[in-house]
Amino acid sequence: MxxxxxxxxxxxxxxxxxxxxxxxxxxxxxxxxxxxxxxxxxxxxxxxxxxxxxxxxxxxxxxxxxxxxxxxxxxxxxxxxxxxxxxxxxxxxxLLILEIFAQRARSHEGKLQVELARLQYLSTRLVRRWSHLERQRGGIGARGGPGETQIELDRRMIGETIKRTKERLAKVKRQRGTQRRQRERRETFNISLVGYTNAGKSTLFNSLVKARAYAADQLFATLDTTTRQLYLGAEAGSVSLSDTVGFIRDLPHGLVDAFQATLQEAVDADLLLHVVDASNPEFTEQIAQVQRVLHEIGAAEVPQLLFFNKIDALPEEKLPLAPQDTYEVEGTQVPRIFGSAREGVGIDLLRKALAEAAVARRGSMARNEDGSLVSASDDFGTIATHHTNVSQ
The missing domain is CATH 3.40.50.11060 (GTPase HflX, N-terminal domain)
Structure with a gap:
């Protein structure tokens, strides 16, 4: 190739x-x-x-x-x-990204999402390599031409399949919505892991909740959303933590649309735990790409906490001066924690920050019932105020 x-x-x-x-x-x-x-x-x-x-x-x-x-x-x-x-x-x-997604999807929902995206892509390319659509010669002196009728039939079949797949995905989306409403009734604090593909989200997820979600040093190791309960201590209690599909530069719009049901976990989250590969020299561009997708799916306003992962892969001269600080994302200072999910570095500090966010949300909910307008994001923003602002 x-x-x-x-x-x-x-x-x-x-x-x-x-x-x-x-x-x-x-x-x-x-x-x-x-x-x-x-x-x-x-x-x-x-x-x-x-x-x-x-x-x-x-x-x-x-x-x-x-x-x-x-x-x-x-x-x-x-x-x-x-x-x-x-x-x-x-x-x-x-097409390459679609092929990878087709290979990696495991859940019923994931397979439906990939099927829809592939069908939408292929529907515009019906005449690409379809030599079998050429009619054979027939009749008295008649010359066969392009098989327009066959192409129309194929387009109709693909269109009908797209329609059925969208209906099945809509059903899955309603089921997820029911599950989210149940969590909301229980007043569960919802955290979604987001980040560029291969930033280490699944490794961090496993480290936090002691799960066995598939994790590997490769692009798109995880496609299907996995949700587990994470206990953060007596005061914060248990929160809901979801591992979502990784983002990538030029993510096909068809995939963004098709994976709306999965990415809805990020839209409805109370906090986005944005995992960044600190060892990648292009991490600033990767952060920008993640932000673009968050804007596309309507999750740009959800509060974030940055976890700069893989610091064990950094040379000594590039190691952070402090374990936590703030980092500017689209003009806003966002709390940042340095660590290594694989080595367990920074996990305790991260759990503490997540617990503070959960407690802040619970406190804001109580104050709102008393008539105050303080929001969860306002309270979470105070977590970073005592951090030293150190640039990497």
Missing amino acids: VLVGVDLGFPHFDGELEELGLLAQTAGLQPVARIIARRKAPDAALFVGSGKADEIKMLAEHHGAVEILFDQALSPAQQRNLERHLGLPVNDRT
Whole structure:
């Protein structure tokens, strides 16, 4: 497989195609070469232009590659034109992520969500490689043409399947809503783990609740939401902790829409525990990507607590000066704790901060009944006021 990246001048461009390579390996694919194209704007027909397309073709032939993978999303026409020009299957980042999700989904809900996203993606690409839709010659001197009727039937079938899948997901969403209302009636404090994929959310989840959720050093190790009760002491009591799917740069909009039921856990949370891979040099961009998705799903206003994970992988000169401080996220100072979920560093400090947030929420609920307008987020913000503001 040849990896292709197109630098259009955006600040988050991955010049080494490192993340795309990790995604390919996660899907069970083996990259054999990488190539970068630089353009001011995508070519309408081939995305990279004919000259660079010829270069990609020669590189693929030299390495014996059997597939081309683009780091950007391709239009159906661009994908079809590239395949004709290169003589090889061409796929993009969107389909790769969908394939990984299809491989990893375990729950009924997760499989439904992946199926919906894949169907919505493929519905625009019915004419991509469908040579079997060409009619055979028939009649007296008649020449067969493209099978328009067959394409229409396939589109109708996919449309009907999309409709059924949406209805089944709506049912799942109603069931989740019932479960959330039950938790609300019990006045449970709800915490959702969010963060960039492979930041260590599942490892932290296991460390906090002593669970056995699947955790691995790979992208999208967890797709299905897992919720457990976390006991935080006599005063705070038990809270609900949910591990959600990781976010990634250029997460396909179809997946954001399809995973709305799962991501609803983040929308309805009282607190987002935002896990960051402190050892990744691109962690600031990863935080920004997570914030973008939170805005898309309507969870941007939920209070956050940052956990800068994997400090055991930092060189000594980059270790934090203090175990906790605040970090600016979109103009707001957010409490931050440094630690390592794998080594157990910072977990006690994190549990204490979560307990303070739960107690603050309970106190605000009591005061609201007395007529006060103090909110849970206002109380949680005071947790950080005694922290030393230290930049990493």
